[in-house]
Amino acid sequence: MTQYSDEVEEVRLRQEADTWGEGVKYIHVNNGIIETKYNNGNIHYFENKTGHGWTVYAQEPTNLINKFIRWRTSNSGK
Numbered sequence: 001m002t003q004y005s006d007e008v009e010e011v012r013l014r015q016e017a018d019t020w021g022e023g024v025k026y027i028h029v030n031n032g033i034i035e036t037k038y039n040n041g042n043i044h045y046f047e048n049k050t051g052h053g054w055t056v057y058a059q060e061p062t063n064l065i066n067k068f069i070r071w072r073t074s075n076s077g078k
Helices: 002-021 061-074
Strands: 024-030 033-038 043-047 053-056
Touching: 002 061
Parallel strands: none
Antiparallel strands: 024 033, 033 043, 043 053
């Protein structure tokens, strides 16, 4: 069973990074528009007046694991 340990660790890390990526990085409100940025780079906008919402997706989703590892390393002592 140890022959698959590298693949299992890679999948576990990818799943953990995906879960982290869905978390909110910040929320900004200006002139009735709510901007919500997620850790994976996606930005969701919602306009209060009309109820219209739209999403701008990140251009490079392959970098998510590297971002997650940097975040986990920098926040490990907190």
